[in-house]
Amino acid sequence: MSVHIDITGLRPERVAVVPSPLAELGMALHALSEPAHHPGLQGWVTGVTARLDPHLADRMCEADFLWRTTFSDLFLPCAGLPDRGTLPGGTLAEELDLLDKLSDEQFVDAALEFTCTPGYGSGGPTALSDPEVRRRTLDLAAARGPQQLRFSERLLADPPAIRAWLRQFLRDCDEAFLAEAWSRLRHQLAADARHKTDLLRHKGMAEALAAVSSAITLDEEAARITVDKLGRDDGTATGESGGLLLVPTSLGWPHLMVLYRHGWQPVLHYPVGSPELAAPPNLERLALRMTALSHPVRMRMxxxxxxxxxxxxxLAQTHGMTAPEISRHLAVLKKAGLVTTRRRGRYVLHQLDVAVVARLGSEFLEGILR
Structure with missing residues (x-):
């Protein structure tokens, strides 16, 4: 249940921490489309929605699968350029110019990535170059609904027209709501980027990644970064000539995104500015807890x-079971961290940690949204 990035041969100077106005626009669109994912942004979402031009609101629905379900790699086009070390632009206009530098195949493949293509990160044939992949892509688009099918057909028939549509749409979004938000957020993001860069230079990558998120770990011996996140498959290697990009986001909390597309520079897109109430367990511990609670006997206990x-x-007397049977169930609950024990004289007392169980709902949500 993790995503891995191979960093074999990665040189320290090829690791960069840089904010991205285009990536922040992508997260803004996601928050507007899925406000339930971002309870801390309810005020901002309500304000933007109230003053949004109805025509722009309609256009936001035309390709909302690029940001509603997940975060499209199109919002980090710098990662797809040939040198695999290009940094995000300082302005949205600069980043839109980087978007224009992607090849048609890169643009189409990224636009259809999660919802309409059979795989991600494999580097196989694309819908523009392979008729069979094209047929499969349109079948998947049709299953998503007529709106996505129409967009996919237009995209495959005329990529430059969709590029022009997307560029104008993003510029209109910038004028409508991003420019104001970016003027407030860019200083916070720049400060976080400077802090992480200082950690990289003076403390090393392991400490910098730990500061990015408790869900990220570095195995220096294996030259591999592991992100505790539900993913489809492993990340791709950077290689000696590649780089690693860390991009902070404020509007994206709590999502921790990993770009690991074949041939692209790997990117960790991480949230800042919304401290967690408590460090969430990793996904393995979360699964352990949910499994422990799923057994009917343990639920009654x-x-x-x-x-x-x-x-x-x-407990054995109450549930009509033997003491060894109860002990086995208690062992499962203890291993999952759900039960505490204390001694009173010669007796050992067991009790449910209600606070841990109460957090499971929010932890589960954060785990799957990470």
Whole structure:
């Protein structure tokens, strides 16, 4: 349940931390389309939506699969340029120029990436070059609905026209709401980028990545970065000539995005500015906890353990089971971190950690949205 990035041969000077106005626009569009993913932005979303031009709001629906379901790689075009070390532009106009430098195949493949293509990061034939992939792409688009099918057909028939449409749409979004938001956020993002860059230079990559997110770890011996995140497959290697880009986002919290498309520079797009209430468990621990609670006997035990502390013998008598059977169920709950124990004289008392169980709902949501 993790995404891996191979950093074999990666030189320290090829690691950069840079904010991106185009990436922040992508996250703004996502927040406007899926406000439930961003409870901390409800005020901003409400304000933008209230003053949004109806025509622009309609246009936001034409290709919302580029930002509603996930975060399209089109919002980080610098990663797709041949040198695999290009940095984001300082302005939206500069980044739109980088978007224009992607080849038609890159543009189409990225635009259809998650919803209409069979794979991601494989580097195989694309819908523009292979008739069979094209047929499969349109079949998948049709399954998503007539709107996505129409967009996909237009994209495959005339990529330059869709490029022009997207460029104008993004410029209109900038004028409508991003420019004002970016004027406030860019200083915070730039400060975070400077902080992470200082950590890279003076403390090393492991400490810098740990500061980016507790979900990111570095195995220096294996030359591999692991991101505790639900993903389809492993990230691609950077190679000696490649780079690694870290892009901070404010509007994107709590999403931790990983770009690992074949032939592109890997990117970690990480949230800043919204501190977590508590460090969430990794996905393996989360799955362990949910599995522990799914057993009907353990659920009945939790009903009692949530109200008071019980000994093993008391639980066995209450549930009509043997003490060893109860002990085995308690062991599962303890391993998942759901039950605490304390000694009272010669008795060992077990009790449910209600605070941990109460967090499971939000932790599950954060885990799958990460």
């Amino acid at each position: 939790c009903r009692y353990l949530a109200r008071s502390a019980y000994t093993t013998s008391e």
